[in-house]
Amino acid sequence: MSTYLIGDIHGCYDELRALLAQVDFDPQQDELWLTGDLVARGPASLDVLRYVKSLGDSVRLVLGNHDLHLLAVYAGISRNKPKDRLTPLLEADDADELINWLRRQPLLQVDEEKKLLMAHAGITPQWDLETAKMCAREVEAVLSSDSYPLFLDAMYGDMPNNWTPELSGLARLRFSTNALTRMRFCFPNGQLDMICKEAPDSAPPPLKPWFNVPGKISSDYTQIFGHWASLEGKGTPEHVIGLDTGCCWGGTLTLLHWETQQYFVQASNREQAMAESVAALHPPVNDVIPE
Numbered sequence: 001m002s003t004y005l006i007g008d009i010h011g012c013y014d015e016l017r018a019l020l021a022q023v024d025f026d027p028q029q030d031e032l033w034l035t036g037d038l039v040a041r042g043p044a045s046l047d048v049l050r051y052v053k054s055l056g057d058s059v060r061l062v063l064g065n066h067d068l069h070l071l072a073v074y075a076g077i078s079r080n081k082p083k084d085r086l087t088p089l090l091e092a093d094d095a096d097e098l099i100n101w102l103r104r105q106p107l108l109q110v111d112e113e114k115k116l117l118m119a120h121a122g123i124t125p126q127w128d129l130e131t132a133k134m135c136a137r138e139v140e141a142v143l144s145s146d147s148y149p150l151f152l153d154a155m156y157g158d159m160p161n162n163w164t165p166e167l168s169g170l171a172r173l174r175f176s177t178n179a180l181t182r183m184r185f186c187f188p189n190g191q192l193d194m195i196c197k198e199a200p201d202s203a204p205p206p207l208k209p210w211f212n213v214p215g216k217i218s219s220d221y222t223q224i225f226g227h228w229a230s231l232e233g234k235g236t237p238e239h240v241i242g243l244d245t246g247c248c249w250g251g252t253l254t255l256l257h258w259e260t261q262q263y264f265v266q267a268s269n270r271e272q273a274m275a276e277s278v279a280a281l282h283p284p285v286n287d288v289i290p291e
């Protein structure tokens, strides 16, 4: 049995299958962890959801901000942005089934045996593990309930950005969602900054990447996250691992084999796909000039 951890797929179905073929992934025996953002931006979000759902219990995933946005678009709450390339998924015959499965997935994975934690953006330094679990479960409970559209409608926005146990209602759920699925930088007191998207070196002081603000999670755990493609998987402390390497932007899809700590990468097909579509738009001159 192997445990494979893969970063943000973002609709890159062919690369996902090629990466799993590299390691001979066997859903009957192996466990596949996914850092979320399964959909949007890449070409084949529908295929990714169908495939991941078909893997059943062999998959442990967390929801990312783009997965949540898809739920909001499907519920008629948010706009379907063309650059997300979600239309084939939204119009699929099995869309209802896929969306109802997706909204029942967690925002935090905890494995006490492997000492592994996973959240799409990470775990805010303001939370200890018990608080992180409690807050994730609260969002998951609303998302799996019939009143989930009410939550999705209130989910957008950057405030509140400071955790206190007194936070309640939709404001508390919004904080938890932002902390688990959108966070990148924090102020030195752990308060979230939801604006800066720079690489860590170019961020304005006093902002720091969340994983560089002293937190409350024991370093006995390894924390896995995605979400931050411009890190290219680098610059984190030893017990924190970022797996998003920007496949949908022309980067790579990264897999970590947990038991051996060996990394595998699959290059994006994006450049090839772009070259093919440019070639289709501009056929060689000989093809268009009549004899």
Ligand SMILES: Nc1ncnc2c1ncn2[C@@H]1O[C@H](COP(=O)(O)OP(=O)(O)O)[C@@H](O)[C@H]1O
Pocket: 065, 066, 068, 069, 155, 156, 157, 158, 177, 178, 182, 227
């Ligand atoms: N709580 C939220 N507040 C704002 N945007 C959100 C929230 N949840 C999901 N989203 C979605 O996250 C996506 C963010 O896209 P973008 O700003 O390009 O950042 P990213 O680098 O994560 O792709 C948008 O589709 C947005 O609608």
